[in-house]
Amino acid sequence: MSKKEKYQQDAEAFVAQLAPYAPRPGADPHRGDRALLKRYWSPATRGYALPVLGRLRAIGNDAKTITAALFAVHPQHKDITSFGETCRRVAGKNRDTFEPHFRRLLACETLDELAVQLPRLVKRAERGGAPINFVQLLLDLGGWRFYAEDIKTRWAKDFWQAPDPDVPANTELQSAKS
Numbered sequence: 001m002s003k004k005e006k007y008q009q010d011a012e013a014f015v016a017q018l019a020p021y022a023p024r025p026g027a028d029p030h031r032g033d034r035a036l037l038k039r040y041w042s043p044a045t046r047g048y049a050l051p052v053l054g055r056l057r058a059i060g061n062d063a064k065t066i067t068a069a070l071f072a073v074h075p076q077h078k079d080i081t082s083f084g085e086t087c088r089r090v091a092g093k094n095r096d097t098f099e100p101h102f103r104r105l106l107a108c109e110t111l112d113e114l115a116v117q118l119p120r121l122v123k124r125a126e127r128g129g130a131p132i133n134f135v136q137l138l139l140d141l142g143g144w145r146f147y148a149e150d151i152k153t154r155w156a157k158d159f160w161q162a163p164d165p166d167v168p169a170n171t172e173l174q175s176a177k178s
Contacts, residue, residue: 011139014067018056021037021075037052037068038072040072067134070122070137076125078133080136081154083121083136084157086132089131101121114141
C-alpha cells in the first residue's frame with residue numbers, strides 16, 4: 001500500500017468516525033458533543049472540545065481537529081471534488097460577490113491562517129445547503145504544510161473553471177469560433 005493510499009484510507013476512517021455525530025431526527029445522542037466541538041473556534045472555550053477530540057483521537061493532529069470542528073458546524077459530507085467546489089456551490093450565481101472571500105482563503109499560507117477562514121465559509125455552506133467532501137478536506141489540511149500551492153490550484157480550478165450552469169456548453173465554443 002502506497003503512502004497516498006494509506007492517507008486516503010486513514011481520512012476515510014476518520015470521517016466515518018464523525019458520521020454518527022451528524023444530526024438525527026428524533027433522538028440525537030451527539031447533539032451535546034457537536035456543541036462542544038463548535039466551541040473549538042473560540043480560544044477561550046477551546047478546552048471544552050478536548051474530551052470529544054480525545055474520543056476521536058484527534059488531539060495533536062491539527063488537520064483532524066479542524067476537520068472535526070468543521071464537521072460539527074456543517075455535518076453534510078458528500079463525495080465532491082474539493083472545497084473549491086463547495087465554495088462554487090455556495091457562491092451560486094453571485095460568484096463575483098463571493099470571490100473576495102474565496103481569494104482570502106487562497107491567500108492563507110499556514111494551517112493556522114486557514115483555520116481562521118474556514119469556519120466562516122463552512123457556516124455559509126451550511127446556510128446554503130452546499131455539501132463538503134470532508135475526506136478530501138482532511139487530506140488537504142494534512143498536506144497544507146507541504147503542498148499548499150497545489151491544493152490552492154485545485155481549489156481555484158474547481159471554483160473558477162467549473163462550467164457555468166447558465167451558459168450552454170456549445171455557446172462558449174461558438175463564440176470562440178466567431
